[in-house]
Amino acid sequence: RKEVEQDPGPFNVPEGATVAFNCTYSNSASQSFFWYRQDCRKEPKLLMSVYSSGNEDGRFTAQLNRASQYISLLIRDSKLSDSATYLCVVNSVNNNDMRFGAGTRLTVKP
Amino acid sequence: DAGVTQSPTHLIKTRGQQVTLRCSPKSGHDTVSWYQQALGQGPQFIFQYYEEEERQRGNFPDRFSGHQFPNYSSELNVNALWLGDSALYLCASSPFASGRANEQFFGPGTRLTVL
Numbered sequence: 299r300k301e302v303e304q305d306p307g308p309f310n311v312p313e314g315a316t317v318a319f320n321c322t323y324s325n326s327a328s329q330s331f332f333w334y335r336q337d338c339r340k341e342p343k344l345l346m347s348v349y350s351s352g353n354e355d356g357r358f359t360a361q362l363n364r365a366s367q368y369i370s371l372l373i374r375d376s377k378l379s380d381s382a383t384y385l386c387v388v389n390s391v392n393n394n395d396m397r398f399g400a401g402t403r404l405t406v407k408p
Numbered sequence: 409d410a411g412v413t414q415s416p417t418h419l420i421k422t423r424g425q426q427v428t429l430r431c432s433p434k435s436g437h438d439t440v441s442w443y444q445q446a447l448g449q450g451p452q453f454i455f456q457y458y459e460e461e462e463r464q465r466g467n468f469p470d471r472f473s474g475h476q477f478p479n480y481s482s483e484l485n486v487n488a489l490w491l492g493d494s495a496l497y498l499c500a501s502s503p504f505a506s507g508r509a510n511e512q513f514f515g516p517g518t519r520l521t522v523l
Contacts, residue, residue, distance in 0.1 A: 302450075331455050340516070341498060341514035341515060341516050341517055342451065342498070342514050343432075343514065344512070344513070346513060347511070385450050395456075395464050395466065396441070396451075396453055396454070396512065397452045397453070398443075398450030399450050400448070400449050400450045401449075401450050
């Protein structure tokens with residue numbers, strides 16, 4: 299079993315749609331969680347950290363469920379510019395080793 | 409403010425050769441991590457350098473080695489290249505000393521092709 303698993307997609311949605319991605323992790327002692335965005339042939343960029351209480355940044359909402367060991371990302375009112383691969387990232391206990399999922403690919407269409 | 413820079417951007421090598429990739433961290437960052445990203449996969453952690461020492465290592469063989477210099481820049485060396493080493497190699501820096509080690513900024517990567 300992979301340490302961090304994501305649905306690879308692709309998710310193809312129309313502009314304005316709401317889309318949700320889930321990610322599960324296997325290490326129950328993991329302490330930090332993030333969503334990164336990666337455009338085609340570009341480097342990953344931090345989208346948002348994920349906190350236990352959940353957090354929102356504009357159209358993006360991240361949730362963490364420690365009991366079930368999953369993280370979610372909700373994108374509301376999708377824009378064409380949201381098209382990218384979204385990477386779920388979990389930090390191991392020692393705080394130095396970031397484990398990435400394989401990513402979920404999103405395409406937003408006009 | 410310059411972000412993370414990496415060189416070269418592309419590289420083609422043949423099996424058995426050795427390669428050195430370079431990374432300069434973002435201004436104010438003192439920790440450098442290296443990742444390998446194969447096509448269609450997420451980045452895989454190779455190792456991390458802080459205070460010129462390897463602090464943590466992922467599941468990569470000894471053919472992968474690195475170095476960090478006093479100015480915080482870093483090198484990744486890979487010996488005895490084989491086809492499976494073809495990937496995008498990403499460098500990420502973070503301000504370890506500030507406690508925000510988790511918020512890593514990535515460079516544009518070096519795309520290595522082994523023929």
